[in-house]
Amino acid sequence: MTFSIHGLAVARGIAVGRAVLVASSRVDVAHYFIATDQVESEIQRVVDARECVIEEINKLQQTLPKDAPPELAALLDVHMMLLQDEMLASGINTWVRERSYNAEWALSSQLEVVARQFDEMEDPYLRERKGDLEQVVERILRHLKGDHNGLPQRGSVEANELVQQQDLLAGEQLEVPLILVAHDLSPADLLQFKQSVFTGFVTDVGGKTSHTAIVAKSLDIPAVVGARTASHLIRQDDWIIVDGDAGVVIIDPSPIILDEYSFKQRQAKVDRERLSRLRHRPATTLDEQPVELLANIEMPEDTKTAISVGAVGVGLFRSEFLFMGRDGQLPDEAEQYRAYCAAVEGMKGLPVTIRTVDVGADKSLDRTSKDESHLNPALGLRAIRWSLSEPGMFLTQLRAILRAAAKGQVNLLIPMLAHAREIQQTLSLIKTAQHQLDAKGEVYGPVKVGAMIEIPAAAISVRMFLKYFDFLSIGTNDLIQYTLAIDRADEQVAHLYDPLHPAVLRLVADTISACRQAGKSVSICGEMAGDPAMTKLLLGLGLRSFSMHPTQILSVKQEILRADTQLLQKWAQDVICSDDPSLLLEQHRNSKSV
Ligand code: PEP
Numbered sequence: 164m165t166f167s168i169h170g171l172a173v174a175r176g177i178a179v180g181r182a183v184l185v186a187s188s189r190v191d192v193a194h195y196f197i198a199t200d201q202v203e204s205e206i207q208r209v210v211d212a213r214e215c216v217i218e219e220i221n222k223l224q225q226t227l228p229k230d231a232p233p234e235l236a237a238l239l240d241v242h243m244m245l246l247q248d249e250m251l252a253s254g255i256n257t258w259v260r261e262r263s264y265n266a267e268w269a270l271s272s273q274l275e276v277v278a279r280q281f282d283e284m285e286d287p288y289l290r291e292r293k294g295d296l297e298q299v300v301e302r303i304l305r306h307l308k309g310d311h312n313g314l315p316q317r318g319s320v321e322a323n324e325l326v327q328q329q330d331l332l333a334g335e336q337l338e339v340p341l342i343l344v345a346h347d348l349s350p351a352d353l354l355q356f357k358q359s360v361f362t363g364f365v366t367d368v369g370g371k372t373s374h375t376a377i378v379a380k381s382l383d384i385p386a387v388v389g390a391r392t393a394s395h396l397i398r399q400d401d402w403i404i405v406d407g408d409a410g411v412v413i414i415d416p417s418p419i420i421l422d423e424y425s426f427k428q429r430q431a432k433v434d435r436e437r438l439s440r441l442r443h444r445p446a447t448t449l450d451e452q453p454v455e456l457l458a459n460i461e462m463p464e465d466t467k468t469a470i471s472v473g474a475v476g477v478g479l480f481r482s483e484f485l486f487m488g489r490d491g492q493l494p495d496e497a498e499q500y501r502a503y504c505a506a507v508e509g510m511k512g513l514p515v516t517i518r519t520v521d522v523g524a525d526k527s528l529d530r531t532s533k534d535e536s537h538l539n540p541a542l543g544l545r546a547i548r549w550s551l552s553e554p555g556m557f558l559t560q561l562r563a564i565l566r567a568a569a570k571g572q573v574n575l576l577i578p579m580l581a582h583a584r585e586i587q588q589t590l591s592l593i594k595t596a597q598h599q600l601d602a603k604g605e606v607y608g609p610v611k612v613g614a615m616i617e618i619p620a621a622a623i624s625v626r627m628f629l630k631y632f633d634f635l636s637i638g639t640n641d642l643i644q645y646t647l648a649i650d651r652a653d654e655q656v657a658h659l660y661d662p663l664h665p666a667v668l669r670l671v672a673d674t675i676s677a678c679r680q681a682g683k684s685v686s687i688c689g690e691m692a693g694d695p696a697m698t699k700l701l702l703g704l705g706l707r708s709f710s711m712h713p714t715q716i717l718s719v720k721q722e723i724l725r726a727d728t729q730l731l732q733k734w735a736q737d738v739i740c741s742d743d744p745s746l747l748l749e750q751h752r753n754s755k756s757v
């Protein structure tokens with residue numbers, strides 16, 4: 164039966180494929196495709212592992228003390244029964260034979276199938292047997308992993324949920340496109356999908372500008388986040404459609420719906436081809452105002468995409484992605500230096516703005532999805548606050564960036580500043596890093612130093628920032644979160660996360676205007692910059708530098724080519740003074756004015 168789930172659209176496009184559910188097994192599960200001649204041996208692996216568990220339970224049954232509670236004996240009987248259940252075995256064989264899944268993947272997929280049947284049972288006693296089934300499967304998985312102490316050990320569910328996605332690397336010959344469905348994925352985990360086989364993904368949680376969503380966008384595959392119950396309602400191997408434009412996931416689509424979506428897919432392809440012709444066109448408005456279109460990147464390799472869409476530099480290199488997903492092991496100076504040089508070289512002489520590490524909130528260093536150990540991580544020791552509390556780490560990063568600046572044009576960008584004291588400490592540490600390099604005789608280059616304006620306090624005291632910095636970059640993702648008191652990662656309040664709230668627009672407009680008056684450059688590097696619906700408003704407010712995910716550059720350029728900033732100025736002032744800016748934007752779009 165066809166049904167749909169609504170979430171938040173974060174990465175455009177349409178994907179049609181079979182769902183791969185990330186199982187919440189407490190054991191790491193390797194996922195890879197096997198060759199046809201491995202089918203029998205793979206099935207045999209499961210049979211052997213299952214035999215081992217049967218033997219274990221047999222032993223336990225025989226050595227059970229006489230005074231053991233009767234429930235224990237009954238429980239072991241249930242485990243034995245589940246182990247020998249035909250449905251488990253035959254299902255596993257099917258996944259291996261028909262889908263070429265490896266043994267562990269087949270086992271965890273079949274666990275999902277059988278567990279759902281338990282969920283649907285009316286009898287509460289039988290329903291609760293699902294837990295036993297999970298324990299039994301966990302034991303088999305441990306044997307498959309070569310851990311012959313099959314007893315379950317509690318680990319972090321989230322950490323293991325991410326199923327070693329490296330195993331699903333591109334290059335595998337896939338006949339059926341696969342779509343990843345998960346409850347949650349941390350940004351670090353998502354990074355591993357950069358080369359994965361998935362053609363789309365869906366998560367239950369996450370807001371539109373959560374870091375998970377931002378990384379999803381950089382994968383350039385259709386994605387929907389905040390789909391709440393998706394991972395419960397979608398079953399392993401279901402056919403699904405991910406509509407990344409509308410934020411909808413359609414499960415078990417009928418042939419008519421499939422036809423409609425394949426038409427949309429073809430249409431999107433035509434649109435992309437049309438846009439790609441703009442690649443070499445300079446981004447200049449109808450009244451000859453040049454506009455700078457820069458790329459946001461997470462890894463040095465992303466510079467390839469940035470160049471391919473005609474970005475004229477990197478406006479935001481989120482360096483924290485070099486620090487994440489490595490179990491807290493920080494990259495040393497040499498490793499960071501190599502990464503920064505790779506980005507500089509990748510941009511072929513164009514400027515690269517490297518932001519110092521911004522971990523915390525929904526970007527934790529290890530693989531757990533969120534820092535839940537603190538009361539309110541988004542308001543806690545995040546970004547520059549963390550860097551200033553770890554001066555050794557910060558100096559290492561600064562030295563690596565300064566040295567990379569000898570290879571090309573590098574700007575240094577500092578996230579989440581609010582206080583004069585933080586600014587002074589930061590600038591003083593930059594000087595210390597330079598002295599350390601002098602003392603070692605290391606070559607380094609000049610850098611322009613900029614601050615992100617992403618806390619309302621910073622926007623309101625923008626003139627103080629202008630005294631200290633060469634340029635400013637407005638981080639609207641956080642500016643909106645902190646102005647409106649909305650956690651950007653929380654899908655439950657996503658409807659209140661409003662880039663067009665008059666207070667947000669006022670802070671953005673005042674920051675742009677203060678920079679222009681001071682003759683200093685200002686850019687926006689939050690998601691607002693990559694939203695074509697916002698382009699004309701921002702041009703009208705005087706913005707001439709936009710930094711965004713590379714996939715957005717050509718759509719924003721199209722808007723710029725059709726805009727006249729002379730005409731937009733007055734209108735933009737009306738919009739920011741209105742109680743309902745979204746209405747004015749809508750009217751403007753419908754009137755097709757330039
Ligand atoms: C922002 O806050 O707008 C920004 C660009 O930084 P990040 O999204 O990495 O927090």
Ligand code: MG
Nearest residue numbers: 617638640641
């Ligand atoms: Mg930010």
